Amino acid sequence: MNKLVLTEEETMLADMARGFLDGAAPVSKFREMRDAGQTFDRALWKEMADMGWAGVLVPEDAGGSDMGFAAANVIAQEMGKTLAVSPFLSSAVIAATALRQVSDARASDALAKIASGEATYALAVDEGIKFDPEGTAMEAKADGNGFRLNGKKQFVVDGALADRLLVLARTESGLTLFDIPADRAGIQRDASNMIDARDAARITFDDVEATGDDVLGSVDRAMDVLKPALQAGQAALAAEMSGLSAGAFAMTVDYLKERKQFGVEIGRFQALQHRAAHLWCEIEVTASAILNAGRMLDNDPENAELAVSLAKARATDTAKLSVIEGVQMHGGIGMTDAFDMGFYMKRARVGAEWLGDYSYHAEKIAAARGF
């Protein structure tokens, strides 16, 4: 049965993650990175790998900790609270899940490299302003025994610094997923100047050569491999956004308790109390959708689509409310760069778009529910 409570192991994992992140990756650390123009901290990622996080979805025989999707969500959620920066979603969740669908020595070797923190990945899917994998136009034209890749990708999260790229391209009668090193000839990466100060890139593929060995899964059948990976990524991103909501909310409630106006704490005003309470209700309800998505991915992945889209849609909406209310209730100070709330607002907006926005997932839910 899918019990919607954290197991003892998951609770311990959450406590451990919180303790580590509060020390090693607090929001102040993110601010330092932002100010230094740094979008990736390899040493921090190595520490996370040493704790088993990079291998959370990597089988034990490939050196992973194989804790499952619900556990990955727990880690992502804690990362969201402190706005920790890491390639966790791209590498440990999305790439690892894709590689797991393929059982050959090459995939196993790649998984081992993810688990050890040695290799990071980015997923190159988006070509337009909206997430639409099925609409992929980038061409991978058959050429002898291999392919030639031509086209452009944008909003490739973690794409400027990743060691490897998972690239979705159109082949003769379908879509094919390629796993190629990011420094292959013909690949040009331009780092995007993102509002959330994290790594993302626009990438141009100019006659990039790929062999049959670079194909992940089967030619023309990318979705066999990519769909589970996308779902895992969407669920973990939802979890990260729910952590983000909780982090922003905690700041707001603290502020309501200490900030005084008209001689009293503003948290005494019923107008603000009720808005804070409503926000808490939304966060609490979204937490259920996140937990459910993790359970479904672990126990019934074939039927997890509805649960995953529900989690991503709810988390997107809740994070939006959380940061809007966070800024509003902090007043003018909430609008300043010196204050952290803006970081939460920008991260929430990027998360809203990545891997499908609210409308994208609402449509999936409507389809699954028969209308």
Add this chain to the structure above:
Amino acid sequence: MTVNPTEEFRAQLRDWLQENCPQEMRDGGLAENAICWGGKNWVFTSDAQKQWLERCAAKGYTVPTWPVEYGGAGLTRDQEKIFHEEMGAINARSPLQSFGIWMLGPALLHFGSHEQKLHYLPPIARGEVRWCQGYSEPGAGSDLANVQTKGEDKGDHWLVNGQKIWTSYADQADWIFALVRTDKDAPKHKGISFLLCDMEQAGVETRPIKMISGISPFCETFFTDAVIPKEQIVGTENRGWDVAKYLLTHEREMISGGGAGLSGGGRALGAVISDTMEEMDATLRADAMRCEIDALSIGLTLERYKDQAEAGQGAGDASAMLKYMGTELNKQRHELMMSAGGSDALEWDGPLGNRAGDWLRTKANSIEGGTSEVMLSIVSRRVLGLPA
């Protein structure tokens, strides 16, 4: 090969339902008059309804999680989930609903003596005695502990005088559970007792209140020198507020469960709308999608809280959240059902039956059982710890 005990239960239950659930009872029972409330005055709307109640009661399926000795089936939480899934799978109507099941039962199971449980619970489970709730009083509103109805200690009984309001279905109920002030000198919350009262006695009168929905589910109930024997107290004298609070938690969860759209087979709002509308306009469709996302998530939260309760982590004040979110959603859902029905929905007993009445009824959802504003205040003070 080992057989998963829960799956074995599912198989048995499925067989039993196939054999015992009459075909007429497999429509979800969406209309107000499809609900079987039971009680001495109950008139069955069909033989199938009677048969369905009797068969379920014999198995303990009217109150599946209650202990067997009190009329239940003693199901575990996992089995209960399966029970609801399998009932939903054939769109079976609930065999019996009542305040006895939702409210008094849980309170008695927690606070009642063994004798009280044996005496009161099985008739509730069999649908023989129908209960109503005597909490609210005129002028009290959400200030629920402001109880003026007083009980004078006469040795072996209390002599009760006062008035209750919003006593749902009191005109059809056999018994009432009521909050009565038994110590006028004690602090507000400390002088109240939780008493059980037979309504077929001198000194208890009830009068329906006609509502905007055209029906009269609510009543006023008057006590004039009504006699309530001492053994009809639940819990400790003057500590009835503890019982009341416990019961309110169940009421909140019950109301929110309805709001989550899990009743009636759990069909999606968009699918229900599609039944009567060939093409939904974009705004209505978007609203229905949002409603669906919220309904599914609130439903999962209800499940999560039940799982937490089973794991020994009570929801406590967080149940105020379920009540608030569930009832607000239910109001939205019915607003959308009205939009989808267009002018057909505007007639009493028109082509869409009682859709307008149902819509109007939902307006009380965020008032009864504590208003939405009271729920938000509970969350902000007790969960978030904001200053009062």
